[in-house]
Amino acid sequence: MITICLITILIIISSILYLYKPIRKFIQQKTIYSKCFKTPKSNCIPLFGHFFLLAGQVSKREHYQHLLKLCREYPQEPVICVWFFLWPFLAFTRVDYLEIFLAANSKHTNKSPDYALLDDWLKTGLLISSGKKWKKRRRIITPSFHDTNLLANCIDTFNEQLDIGLKYFQKLADQEIETDLYPLISSWTLDVICETAMGKTVRAQTEESEYVKAVVRITEIIALRMRSPWLWPRPIFKLSALGREHDHLLNIIHKFTRQVVEDRISDFSSTHVRHRMAFLDTLIANMHDEQMSIDDIQEEVDTFMFAGHDTTATALNFALFMIALHQDIQQRLFEEMQKIFENDNERPCTFDDVKQMDYLECVIKETLRLSPSVPIIGREIQETFQYNGKTFVKGTSTLIFIYEIHRDPQHFPEPDKFDPDRFLPELVQQQHPYAYIPFSAGSRNCIGQRFALLEEKVFLSTIIRRFYLTTSQSYEDFVPTEQIILRSDNVLKVKLISRI
Known part of the structure; x- marks a missing residue:
């Protein structure tokens, strides 16, 4: 009592x-x-x-x-x-x-x-930090995402993980069923981000992982807490059943990434161990010069995992659905792939191949216009000011509603129409700089957007060459919802038909 x-x-x-x-x-x-x-x-x-x-x-x-x-x-x-x-x-x-x-x-x-x-x-980590710390981390990490050699290594990882994933996609094609492809795509992107970010193989496509399940579940809990003000105060949340589950999952996640960081540091300092470079290695290389602790490195690795897995999986899932819906666009894509790969539907994708995928890039961009992986981003007003006769008060939260901004008919006529030609170079030059912002914009734009586009091109070009995509659904079956990441409340189903 x-x-x-x-x-x-x-x-x-x-x-x-x-x-x-x-x-x-x-x-x-x-x-x-x-x-x-x-x-x-x-x-x-x-x-x-x-x-x-x-x-x-x-x-x-x-x-x-x-x-x-x-x-x-x-x-x-x-x-x-x-x-x-x-x-x-x-x-x-x-x-x-x-x-x-x-x-x-x-x-x-x-x-x-x-x-x-x-x-x-x-x-x-980089996603949340501000001020001097954010500027310092951004300066340290940015070169990695523009390092051609590191990105080329990533393509090797994409292809290796696709070799595993294609076996499961082929099984679906053999079964001749229309199904939800998201679980397979998500497992592939998890394997990719774990290996490219941490240099760690988790085998998400072939085995159950406690870490993987914890990442998925904790994201759901955080999304629910965001719309539950009574759970915002930390003491109350910690006392709740949801808070206790959150802390249990957090322990699993942090224990895993901590071990990865410590093992990688040990390998990094050894002259006998040679491995493919991961983004984690660039942080380790800067540990002493930038006075970064193991805790500092771990929070950036956790940020890579949060920002780089589900966002890409969602974009790829929506892209396959839209390609399946639009047979004329699918045919143009296939013809572009045949030209680039010289009718070879099995050769792994290379860095040079990716540079030629102009129409595929338009398709990806149009997919991200209609279904941006992160539909809303938030900012806090730092000082009271007036703009165009409106007063904005310090401390107010703002929602930059990317999903709606991308549907402004003034900038995108027939905004609900899937039209990749909107992103032909001559039309892009005429766009308002903030009309299309799937990766945000300005100094806090997504640091990994080049990596994400590369990953999506390798995946989609491989799937398009090997499979013909169909669906009995329509665009109206896409019912947008949000759990930090954009989702469809209805399962989107695609049928794969083998081309090989």
Whole structure:
């Protein structure tokens, strides 16, 4: 009984301390934003705003669909204000104000507070860090993603892992069934990112991995926590069943990556051990000169894993679905591959091959326009300022709604039409710099976008040469939802027919 009373008192005190500052800020922001921005009226309740529409156990499908509906209530407004109880979120759905956050000299580059829910996992790695630490890490890591030799090594890894994966894709073709390809794609991208980032083979395509399962599950928990304000305070979350599961998974993940880092450092210092370079090696090489600890290196490895696995798997899954839907586009792709590979459907892809895949690049970009792997990114306003007659208050969270920005008919006529020709070089030159931002833009753009595009080209060119893709579904079967990464609430199914 005493324990229950103490817990109750702790919760009450935590709630008071947690809400005092937000209430003060709420009054200030409510006064200003009610004059500057439209607030969607759908299911908007006084004080609580859209809280009950978007919060907690609302399914991820409903959560995302409700958010889309709110943003589309005023289609001509580039910014709307969504109230999540005491917290306003400024949602940007057009290009008009994006230079505030995405220009190279922007002051507002810090991630929004909800990213702090990733702190336990990623610590202050490149994705979350800010200020001098972020600038230093970005400077250290950037050269690796532009190192031609390292990227060429990555292509060897892509091909080796595809040799394993193709056996499973061929089995599906032999069975002549229409099925969800995502599990196979996800296992392949996991094997790829583990080997290229950490130099570690996890055999996700052939074996069950405790680490792999932990990464998938902890992402689900974090996504649920993001839309559950009562779980934002760390003490309350730690006491919950979800919090205890989160910590258990975190222990599995950190134990695994710590061991990988320590083993790699040991190998790196040995003159007898030779291995293919991984991105981890570039961090180890800078340990002493840049005064980086093992903890520093581990948080960047964890960040690589979080940012580089599911995003690519999702993009590839959507790309195969769109290619299966559009037979004319699939034929153009196949003809491009036949020309590049001289009708050889089995030869591994090379760095020189990738450079020639112009139309495939257009297809990938159009896929990322319609289904960006990360549909929303957040920023926090660092100082109060005025822009175009609007006041933006320090500390406000913003949502840069990439999914909606990519559907602006002013920049992409017939926005729901899948048309890779939008990205022909002569048309790209005419695009607004912030109309297409699947990898964000400015100083905090995705550091791994060149790596991701390379990975996607190798995978798709191999699949297209070996299999003909069909589907009985339509584009309407794609029901967008979001779990940090964009998903389809309906399973997207593709049938593979062997070309060999």
